[in-house]
Structure formats: C-alpha cells, structure tokens
Amino acid sequence: MNANAIEIRGLVKRYPAFQLGPIDLTVPSGAIYGLIGPNGAGKTTAIDLVFGLGKNDAGEIRVLGLDHSRAEIDIKRRAAYVGPDLNFQVWGKVGRAIRFVRGFYPRWDDAYCEQLMRVFGLGEDDKIATLSFGAKTKLSLLLALSRRPEVLVLDEPTTGLDAVSKQQVFAELLKAVESGERTVLISSHGLGDIERFADHIGMLKGGKLLLEGRTDEIVDRFRLAEFFTMNGTTFQNRPGLTIVKRDENRWRALVDQNTDAKRWLEQGGAKDISLTRLTLEDLFVSLVKEEEAS
Amino acid sequence: MNRVIADYLKRWWWVFGLTGIAHAAVCWFVPLSDGPIKHFFPYVMFAGPFLLSMDLHRGHARVLTALPLTTGQIAKSLWMAAVGVPAVASVVIGLVVGGVSWVFHRGVPFHFGSLVMICVANIFWLGATFFLLTGLPTRTADGWIARLRGIFFGSLWGLSVGGAVIFPNFLFRTNAAAMVTYAVLAGMSLAGWLFAESFVLERAGIRRSPAGAARRPARYQVSHGLGGIPLLIRTTMTRTVSIGLTMVGVMMAVVFMEGRITSLDRAFDSVIPAFQTFPFWVVVMFQTIPIVMQLRLLRTLPLSPMQLSLLLVILPVMSILVLGLGCALLGLLFAGAAMGLKVFEMFLLSSIGLALIAPAMVWWGCNRQTLVVSFFFIFAGSVAMQFPTGALKLNEVMIGIFWLVSVAGSWALTHRGLRRSHRAYRVEASLAAWGNSGRI
Numbered sequence: 001m002n003a004n005a006i007e008i009r010g011l012v013k014r015y016p017a018f019q020l021g022p023i024d025l026t027v028p029s030g031a032i033y034g035l036i037g038p039n040g041a042g043k044t045t046a047i048d049l050v051f052g053l054g055k056n057d058a059g060e061i062r063v064l065g066l067d068h069s070r071a072e073i074d075i076k077r078r079a080a081y082v083g084p085d086l087n088f089q090v091w092g093k094v095g096r097a098i099r100f101v102r103g104f105y106p107r108w109d110d111a112y113c114e115q116l117m118r119v120f121g122l123g124e125d126d127k128i129a130t131l132s133f134g135a136k137t138k139l140s141l142l143l144a145l146s147r148r149p150e151v152l153v154l155d156e157p158t159t160g161l162d163a164v165s166k167q168q169v170f171a172e173l174l175k176a177v178e179s180g181e182r183t184v185l186i187s188s189h190g191l192g193d194i195e196r197f198a199d200h201i202g203m204l205k206g207g208k209l210l211l212e213g214r215t216d217e218i219v220d221r222f223r224l225a226e227f228f229t230m231n232g233t234t235f236q237n238r239p240g241l242t243i244v245k246r247d248e249n250r251w252r253a254l255v256d257q258n259t260d261a262k263r264w265l266e267q268g269g270a271k272d273i274s275l276t277r278l279t280l281e282d283l284f285v286s287l288v289k290e291e292e293a294s
Numbered sequence: 295m296n297r298v299i300a301d302y303l304k305r306w307w308w309v310f311g312l313t314g315i316a317h318a319a320v321c322w323f324v325p326l327s328d329g330p331i332k333h334f335f336p337y338v339m340f341a342g343p344f345l346l347s348m349d350l351h352r353g354h355a356r357v358l359t360a361l362p363l364t365t366g367q368i369a370k371s372l373w374m375a376a377v378g379v380p381a382v383a384s385v386v387i388g389l390v391v392g393g394v395s396w397v398f399h400r401g402v403p404f405h406f407g408s409l410v411m412i413c414v415a416n417i418f419w420l421g422a423t424f425f426l427l428t429g430l431p432t433r434t435a436d437g438w439i440a441r442l443r444g445i446f447f448g449s450l451w452g453l454s455v456g457g458a459v460i461f462p463n464f465l466f467r468t469n470a471a472a473m474v475t476y477a478v479l480a481g482m483s484l485a486g487w488l489f490a491e492s493f494v495l496e497r498a499g500i501r502r503s504p505a506g507a508a509r510r511p512a513r514y515q516v517s518h519g520l521g522g523i524p525l526l527i528r529t530t531m532t533r534t535v536s537i538g539l540t541m542v543g544v545m546m547a548v549v550f551m552e553g554r555i556t557s558l559d560r561a562f563d564s565v566i567p568a569f570q571t572f573p574f575w576v577v578v579m580f581q582t583i584p585i586v587m588q589l590r591l592l593r594t595l596p597l598s599p600m601q602l603s604l605l606l607v608i609l610p611v612m613s614i615l616v617l618g619l620g621c622a623l624l625g626l627l628f629a630g631a632a633m634g635l636k637v638f639e640m641f642l643l644s645s646i647g648l649a650l651i652a653p654a655m656v657w658w659g660c661n662r663q664t665l666v667v668s669f670f671f672i673f674a675g676s677v678a679m680q681f682p683t684g685a686l687k688l689n690e691v692m693i694g695i696f697w698l699v700s701v702a703g704s705w706a707l708t709h710r711g712l713r714r715s716h717r718a719y720r721v722e723a724s725l726a727a728w729g730n731s732g733r734i
Contacts, residue, residue, distance in 0.1 A: 099520070103523070
C-alpha cells in the first residue's frame with residue numbers, strides 16, 4: 001500500500017479570473033482528509049483536476065501512486081467521486097441509476113448496496129426527479145461506496161443534509177475507513193463536522209494552500225490572544241501574528257505558537273496576554289479575515 | 295411583469311433577430327405567388343414557446359415563483375413573452391416588409407391575402423404551441439393518466455416542430471381547410487392562456503394537491519441485467535429511434551386523414567421535407583442532451599476520454615442512421631429504391647451535423663454558441679440535402695468521404711475538448727441544472 005493515497009505537487013490551473021496554485025497537497029493513506037476554504041477558494045477545481053475534469057496547466061497528481069493522466073481508467077476504477085453536480089436524473093429511477101453505474105465495476109458489492117439503500121431510505125423504484133437534494137446526495141454516496149473504492153473523494157457531501165442524514169453519511173464514511181485501507185478526501189463548509197471526523201486538513205484560500213497537516217496539531221498550534229496596550233502602542237500583522245480586532249487599547253489577535261509571536265507581543269508592550277484555544281471554525285474565520293484585512 | 299418580459303427579450307434578442315430576418319424574407323416573397331401558404335414556419339418554430347421551453351428546462355419557472363409576483367402575473371408574463379410579443383412582432387414585420395415588397399413589385403400581382411394569412415397563422419401557431427407546452431410531461435408526473443397525457447402532448451409538441459414544415463402543405467390548401475385549422479388553433483391558443491397559471495405552478499415543481507398517501511413500500515433490492523455503457527446505448531437508442539419512427543408514422547397518418555392524398559408513395563413524399571429538421575432535433579433532445587447532462591458523472595467513471603468521445607459522437611450518429619434506415623425502408627416499400635436511397639442520404643447528411651454538435655457541447659457547454667451552431671447545422675443540412683438530387687449532384691463516394699472526414703474530425707475535437715475544456719462539467723453549462731422543475 002502506498003504511504004500517500006493522493007499526492008499533488010506544483011499543481012496549477014489558470015482561468016481568466018482565477019488561478020489555482022501552485023499547490024502541494026498530500027493525503028495520507030487511510031486518512032480522512034478535510035479540504036476547507038471559503039467559496040471560490042479552488043476546492044472543487046482541485047478535486048476536478050484529480051478526476052480529469054479539465055486539464056492542469058502545470059504540476060503532477062498521483063493517486064494511489066499512479067499518474068492521474070496516464071493511468072486514468074485504473075485510478076477511476078479504484079477511486080470514487082461524490083459531488084452535488086452529478087446528474088443521475090436522466091436514469092429516471094434509483095434502480096436504473098444503480099444498474100448503470102454497477103456495470104462499470106466488477107467488484108461492485110450488491111449486499112452492501114442493498115444495505116445502504118435501507119440505511120438511506122432509497123427504494124429501487126424511487127423517481128430520482130422527486131428525490132430531495134439530500135436524498136440525491138445519498139444516492140451519489142451509495143453509488144460511490146458500493147463499488148468499495150480505495151479512495152473516496154467527496155465534494156460538499158453534506159450540503160443540504162439534515163442533522164440525522166449528516167450523521168448517517170459520516171457513520172458510513174467512518175465504517176468505510178475503519179479498516180485503514182480506504183482514504184477519504186472531503187471538501188466541506190461544515191467545519192464542525194470536519195474537525196470532528198477529519199484527521200488531516202488542508203486549508204485553501206484564493207487558490208493557495210494556507211495550511212496543511214493533522215487536524216489536532218493545526219488546531220493546537222494557534223491561539224486567540226487577548227491583551228491590552230498603553231500609551232498608544234500599536235501592532236501590525238507579521239508572520240505568526242494576525243490582528244483580528246482592535247477596540248481602542250483592547251486587542252484580539254491570532255497567534256501561531258510555532259513562531260515567536262507571543263514573545264514579540266510581550267516585548268512590544270502588550271499587557272495581560274491571555275491565550276484561548278480555538279475551534280477549527282474560529283481559526284478558519286480568523287485566517288480568512290487576515291487576508292481580507294491585508 | 296414588464297421586467298420579466300424585458301429580461302426574456304434581452305436574453306433571447308439574437309434568436310428574435312435571426313428568426314425575424316427569416317420571417318422578413320418569407321413576407322417579402324410569399325405575396326408574389328398565388329397559392330396556398332407554405333413557408334410561415336421559421337419564425338414560429340424558433341421564436342415562440344420553443345424558446346421558452348429552453349428557459350423552463352433550466353428551472354426558470356422556479357426562479358420566477360420566488361420573486362414578488364403572483365402566479366397569475368408570472369403566467370401572463372410568460373405567455374406575453376412567448377406568444378404575445380412574437381405575434382405582434384410577426385405582424386409588424388409582415389406589414390412593413392410586405393408593404394416595401396409591394397412598392398418594389400408594382401407591376402406584379404400582389405396577394406395581400408397570403409400576407410394576412412401568414413400573420414394570422416403565426417399568431418395562432420404560437421398560441422397553440424404554448425398550449426402544447428403546458429401539457430408536456432414533467433419529471434415528477436406520476437400515474438398512467440399523467441403519463442398518457444404527457445405522451446399525447448409530447449407527440450403533438452414534436453409534430454409542431456416538424457409539422458410546421460409539412461402541415462402548411464395541406465392545412466391551408468383550401469379556404470375551408472384553413473378556416474378549420476384556424477378554429478382549432480384559436481381554441482388551443484385560448485386553452486393555453488387559461489392553463490398558463492397551473493402550468494407555471496407545475497413547472498415550478500409546486501404540487502397543487504398533497505402527494506398520494508398510498509405509496510408503495512420501497513424495494514431495497516437491485517434488479518440485475520444490462521448495465522454500464524450497453525445500458526446507456528440500449529436506453530437512448532431505443533428511445534430515440536422509437537420516438538422518431540412514431541413521429542414519421544403520425545405524420546403520414548395526418549396526411550392520410552386530410553384525405554387529399556390517398557396513395558402511400560405520395561403520403562411518404564409529403565413528409566420528406568420534415569426529414570430535414572425533425573430527426574436532428576429528436577436525436578439532440580433524446581440522446582445528445584441526456585448524455586451531455588451526465589457528462590460530469592461519465593467523466594468520473596472508468597472511461598477513457600477516447601472511449602467517451604467516441605460515445606458522444608458515434609452514438610447520436612448511429613441513432614440517426616438507424617432511424618434513417620427505418621425511414622429508408624419505408625421509402626423503399628412505398629416509393630421504390632431510388633426514394634429509399636434519397637431518404638437515407640438525407641439522414642446521412644443530418645448525421646454529420648449531429649456528430650459536429652458533440653465537440654460544440656463539450657467545448658462550450660450548452661450555451662449560446664452551441665445553439666447557434668445547432669441552428670447553423672440545420673440550415674446547412676437543409677442546403678446540403680439539395681445536393682444529392684439538385685444541381686450540385688454529389689455521388690455516394692463523395693458523401694461517404696465527407697461523412698468519414700466529418701465524423702473523424704468531430705471525434706478528434708471532442709476528445710481534445712474532454713481533456714482540455716472544463717465548461718461541460720460545470721453546472722451552468724453542463725445542463726446539470728436542467729430539470730430543476732422537478733425538484734420538490
């Protein structure tokens with residue numbers, strides 16, 4: 001088994017008004033990797049390129065150790081994609097869509113498929129057109145999981161799902177990776193879910209990868225610092241320090257504990273510095289705001 | 295209301311422009327000959343409810359119902375945009391161009407009656423096709439009554455496109471026939487106006503009554519059988535060919551019912567002009583578009599771009615050729631071998647246009663450029679179809695070489711597009727948003 005399920009090196013994709021990359025991204029085998037970022041950050045573009053939906057202008061993508069353009073069919077046999085834009089409606093009924101997709105995968109697991117149909121409440125005769133948005137996502141997930149993929153790539157799978165459905169989806173995802181043989185790359189705006197389920201995260205913003213690593217390490221690395229200043233002392237953003245809010249002499253800033261930002265604050269005249277642990281969502285908002293502020 | 299109409303006109307101005315030019319050409323020449331009107335179709339085929347159906351496929355009705363407008367206002371707006379405005383424009387163009395034509399043809403007998411007939415036919419045809427649009431099946435339609443209704447209206451809708459070419463040949467042949475035709479079309483127009491409101495609700499995916507409580511228990515078993523690409527081929531080809539052949543049969547039946555044509559060979563001969571357009575649209579609507587709609591899905595399945603491009607190009611071509619073979623056999627049976635061969639050549643030439651649609655859809659998605667290219671192929675195909683029997687007679691070998699080069703070129707372009715373009719995979723272009731009318 002390869003140490004990394006997906007390796008992206010120097011990936012660049014240029015559009016007239018947007019450029020993704022260059023980015024380096026590594027999804028370890030057996031991990032649940034959360035790709036997060038604000039709207040328009042380039043998450044879907046990156047995922048699309050993995051599946052050959054468009055051509056990268058530079059860089060290399062390797063999935064399960066295979067080059068994504070040379071071994072395209074092999075990769076697509078072993079990897080599955082779930083996204084909100086997949087259209088099964090032309091197949092009319094759930095059963096026909098399943099029959100169509102099953103025809104591509106010799107290792108298709110009928111028993112698991114039927115079990116998922118029960119869990120997700122999708123009958124063979126259900127009309128796809130009348131399914132709710134969430135049920136369509138479940139169908140997409142069912143079609144992906146039933147082929148027992150080694151790599152599962154999910155683009156916004158929880159959008160439009162209620163709390164119960166979301167739990168069902170994540171429960172199935174966790175089951176899928178519990179043996180350690182499967183890898184999940186998931187892009188989502190549900191940061192609470194990502195923090196809870198993903199063991200690795202990558203944060204994209206404006207086409208660039210801001211952060212990547214183990215979720216607990218990243219969340220642990222940053223702290224929200226609250227402090228006071230006197231005599232009109234001011235601070236500016238610098239590597240490892242992001243000013244989040246200033247209310248006269250009261251400050252809030254994001255501090256990267258891997259840097260000497262805290263010491264720099266103390267030396268600069270910050271008083272009563274208190275550090276608070278952040279959630280992934282707080283961290284995300286602060287980092288996104290950092291770039292907006294700058 | 296006015297904003298809805300203005301928005302519609304603003305988005306589709308180029309179609310109104312092109313069809314207006316075609317309509318002006320008709321109004322210039324038709325009053326110069328004394329005979330039944332035959333050529334009123336270019337305007338009503340493309341500038342009326344057909345255009346509105348494009349918007350509805352993209353879920354336009356659902357968007358409108360979210361605006362601060364009553365359903366009645368939306369219905370009236372859509373009716374005005376698809377019927378009222380084109381009808382008024384048709385009359386204005388007819389009168390202005392006809393008047394100028396009259397000035398330029400002072401010494402020639404000028405038949406104002408034909409001009410008036412064209413304008414009236416346009417108005418009623420627009421109104422009647424709007425009525426047919428209200429009855430088209432939606433994806434949420436359930437139960438056999440809804441299905442039968444959908445098939446009935448769907449067939450008439452299909453015929454209204456192909457029929458606009460052939461029906462004028464006999465519907466307006468005599469004054470009596472014209473009066474009956476006008477009466478029927480007027481009745482349908484009125485019905486279209488009356489049903490417009492419920493039509494908007496239906497297309498917006500809003501149920502007017504609670505869904506049936508007696509839902510069958512769900513079956514959580516997957517039936518076995520054909521899957522993958524063979525299932526795709528079988529499903530789309532069967533659907534396309536059967537719909538196409540049914541339409542030919544209905545057209546011939548209509549010709550017979552009119553009573554003036556009693557022999558099969560003449561009946562077949564009278565439907566031949568429709569072969570210039572309807573097979574193209576049947577295959578585009580029932581095969582090419584359904585495949586393009588799921589292009590994103592297909593690209594994530596284990597299919598190489600080479601295989602997928604072959605599928606996108608060859609499958610519609612095969613379908614139209616199978617349909618052509620069926621029609622050629624009918625021609626062979628009813629009108630002899632020469633007619634059979636001529637009909638097959640027509641379908642062969644149409645298949646070139648269909649093959650070239652595939653790269654257009656992959657490179658541009660289903661947007662304006664693709665629509666323009668489609669219309670261009672239809673008109674180019676109509677011209678090319680004159681070659682086998684016309685002055686620029688092409689032999690079979692030349693047609694064969696032309697066909698091979700076009701299909702191979704189309705395949706190469708589609709393959710390149712699948713690898714390089716991203717447009718067809720995106721929602722706005724990939725038609726993945728089409729059919730939103732069915733979303734609850």
